[in-house]
Amino acid sequence: MVQKSKKASPPPRIDSPVEPKRRGRPRAYQPDIALGKALDLFRKDGFAATSLDDLSAATGMNRPSLYGAFGDKRELYIKSYQRYRDDARAAMVDIFRNELPIKKRLECIYAVALDIYLSGDSGPRGCFTVMTAASEAVFDSEIRAMVLEGFSELDKAFAACFRHAREKGELPESADPTMLAQLASATIHTIAIRARARVPRKELEAIVKGAIDVMCR
Amino acid sequence: MVQKSKKASPPPRIDSPVEPKRRGRPRAYQPDIALGKALDLFRKDGFAATSLDDLSAATGMNRPSLYGAFGDKRELYIKSYQRYRDDARAAMVDIFRNELPIKKRLECIYAVALDIYLSGDSGPRGCFTVMTAASEAVFDSEIRAMVLEGFSELDKAFAACFRHAREKGELPESADPTMLAQLASATIHTIAIRARARVPRKELEAIVKGAIDVMCR
DNA sequence: GGAATTATTTGCGGAATGGTACAAAAAAGT
DNA sequence: ACTTTTTTGTACCATTCCGCAAATAATTCC
Numbered sequence: 001m002v003q004k005s006k007k008a009s010p011p012p013r014i015d016s017p018v019e020p021k022r023r024g025r026p027r028a029y030q031p032d033i034a035l036g037k038a039l040d041l042f043r044k045d046g047f048a049a050t051s052l053d054d055l056s057a058a059t060g061m062n063r064p065s066l067y068g069a070f071g072d073k074r075e076l077y078i079k080s081y082q083r084y085r086d087d088a089r090a091a092m093v094d095i096f097r098n099e100l101p102i103k104k105r106l107e108c109i110y111a112v113a114l115d116i117y118l119s120g121d122s123g124p125r126g127c128f129t130v131m132t133a134a135s136e137a138v139f140d141s142e143i144r145a146m147v148l149e150g151f152s153e154l155d156k157a158f159a160a161c162f163r164h165a166r167e168k169g170e171l172p173e174s175a176d177p178t179m180l181a182q183l184a185s186a187t188i189h190t191i192a193i194r195a196r197a198r199v200p201r202k203e204l205e206a207i208v209k210g211a212i213d214v215m216c217r
Numbered sequence: 218m219v220q221k222s223k224k225a226s227p228p229p230r231i232d233s234p235v236e237p238k239r240r241g242r243p244r245a246y247q248p249d250i251a252l253g254k255a256l257d258l259f260r261k262d263g264f265a266a267t268s269l270d271d272l273s274a275a276t277g278m279n280r281p282s283l284y285g286a287f288g289d290k291r292e293l294y295i296k297s298y299q300r301y302r303d304d305a306r307a308a309m310v311d312i313f314r315n316e317l318p319i320k321k322r323l324e325c326i327y328a329v330a331l332d333i334y335l336s337g338d339s340g341p342r343g344c345f346t347v348m349t350a351a352s353e354a355v356f357d358s359e360i361r362a363m364v365l366e367g368f369s370e371l372d373k374a375f376a377a378c379f380r381h382a383r384e385k386g387e388l389p390e391s392a393d394p395t396m397l398a399q400l401a402s403a404t405i406h407t408i409a410i411r412a413r414a415r416v417p418r419k420e421l422e423a424i425v426k427g428a429i430d431v432m433c434r
Numbered sequence: 435g436g437a438a439t440t441a442t443t444t445g446c447g448g449a450a451t452g453g454t455a456c457a458a459a460a461a462a463g464t
Numbered sequence: 465a466c467t468t469t470t471t472t473g474t475a476c477c478a479t480t481c482c483g484c485a486a487a488t489a490a491t492t493c494c
Contacts, residue, residue, distance in 0.1 A: 022439090022440075022491085022492085023438080023439050023440060023491075023492055023493080024438080024439040024440020024441065024490075024491060024492075025439080025440050025441040025442070025489065025490040025491055025492095026440085026441080026490070026491065027440090027441065027442095028441075028442070044355075045265075046263065046265065046352055047266075048262075048263065048265035048266035049264075049265035051480075051481065051482085052481075052482060052483085053480080053481080053482095061442090062442070062443065062444085063482080063483075063484090064441090064442075064443080064444095064483090064484075064485095065441065065442065065443090067482095067483070067484080068440090068441075068442095069441095072482080072483075073482075073483095122355075122356075123355040123356065124355065125355075126351070126352070126355075129410075130347070130410055131351065131352050132352065134343070134348065134410050134413045134414050135263055135343070135348050135349065135413060137413060137414040137415070138261075138339075138340040138341065138342075138343075138413055138414070138415065139339075139340065144414055144415060147414045148414055148416070151411060151414070151416075176427065176430075178427070179427030179428070179430065179431060180431065182407070182424045182427055182428070183400065183403070183404070183427070183428055183431055185407060186400070186403040186404050186406065186407035186424075186428065187400070187403050189403065189406045189407045189410055190399070190402060190403035190406045190407070193346075193347055193351050193406055194368060196351045196352060196354060196355055197351050197354040197355070197361055197364045197365055197368070198354070198355065198361060199365070199368075207399045207403075210393065210395070210396030210399055210400070211396070211399065211400055211403065213393075213396065214396060214397065214400055214431065214432070215431070238461095238462070239461085239462085239469090239470075240461075240462055240463080240468080240469050240470060241460075241461060241462075241468080241469040241470020241471060242459065242460040242461055242469080242470050242471040242472070243460070243461060243470085243471075244470090244471065244472095245471075245472070268450075268451065268452085269451075269452060269453080270450080270451080270452095278472090279472070279473065279474085280452085280453075280454090281453090281454075281455090281471090281472075281473080281474095282471070282472065282473090284452095284453075284454085285470090285471075285472095286471095289452080289453075290452070290453090
């Protein structure tokens with residue numbers, strides 16, 4: 001230890017990657033993976049059918065720890081949803097940004113979406129937004145705001161794709177990026193719903209293919 | 218009264234509109250309207266968040282009567298869903314069958330759909346299939362079968378519309394009715410979801426209009 | 435080593451849950 | 465009038481639910 005402890009002590013940055021020597025008893029869980037487990041449960045069963053006991057068992061945290069870490073059930077649900085959206089965005093953003101021809105790009109996007117919707121050990125979990133968040137959105141303004149923002153974000157991302165494709169001459173000048181984007185979102189929604197009802201991937205891919213053909217005609 | 222009461226006494230048909238003098242204490246409720254109330258609740262809150270107490274209060278039947286009339290909670294849910302589908306089908310079938318030009322027909326269909334999705338005293342209730350039944354469908358094969366049948370029915374009805382329109386020359390020969398139908402269903406799904414998140418009717422109508430333009434181009 | 439801090443563990447408590455048992459009530463059959 | 469049949473109303477049961485209080489444990493700071 002060369003460093004003198006006086007004056008020159010580096011101000012420990014907030015949220016530094018190196019844990020800043022927390023003060024009390026160390027946590028017995030990793031918040032990130034615990035939140036992931038909670039997300040899995042909420043995706044599987046929705047808000048009401050997921051009990052704190054279930055969450056406790058899945059995360060390995062007992063209820064008071066859960067409560068201390070994430071707040072009450074609703075807060076945990078919201079944090080799970082935020083996590084879901086962050087993950088989904090992370091999985092999509094590169095594809096939305098890349099330079100493939102429009103059809104290929106759409107294919108990639110839908111393939112990633114299907115991966116998300118069809119994943120799950122005990123059956124396809126569908127899309128968090130479509131399956132549970134939208135339902136809660138009617139009576140919970142905070143969730144509603146997230147859901148609406150999600151719709152808007154997806155619509156805008158698709159619209160940017162179509163606009164870009166039109167500028168590159170891949171689409172006719174008459175194509176309306178906004179309208180096409182809403183159809184592209186609608187296709188996302190329909191495969192999310194159908195996936196949850198165990199429609200096989202092949203059929204979902206056929207729907208995607210048909211939709212792309214119509215949109216990029 | 219000309220008719221003689223002997224020999225010609227009409228065999229009281231099962232389920233005849235005239236109640237065939239039931240044997241015991243008469244029911245204090247009307248099964249049809251009770252089921253309607255139950256449906257309202259399930260649409261609003263989903264399966265898990267709707268308690269038997271809620272259902273009992275809404276229908277005016279106490280729990281044992283509910284149980285006797287409709288079975289347990291799951292059976293009541295399924296019967297409510299059947300009722301929902303019957304109602305929705307009844308509201309749609311004429312429009313699917315009529316002879317308006319394709320665009321007008323689609324407009325009518327979506328207008329009726331929006332009426333259904335946006336109705337509700339305490340906020341838009343969305344579509345039963347999309348909001349709750351699809352979620353339950355993963356782990357309940359009976360519900361799943363109903364949901365899948367619903368998808369199929371809607372797809373087929375739309376496909377028939379498009380096929381008919383193509384034969385009448387309203388659509389180009391190259392149009393693929395099946396694919397267009399899936400897009401039309403996707404549009405139904407996207408407005409159902411967005412309606413539940415309180416997206417205003419105007420915006421939903423704009424989505425519908427854009428979708429119709431693309432599909433009937 | 436002791437104080438302070440933070441998490442964990444255990445377990446409680448009141449409410450709500452789905453479902454049912456049982457007696458009273460209201461009708462028809464005899 | 466009396467029995468039979470069906471539904472209603474009340475009450476109850478065992479379980480699960482969410483949230484919290486209090487005691488214990490593990491770590492850092494001084």
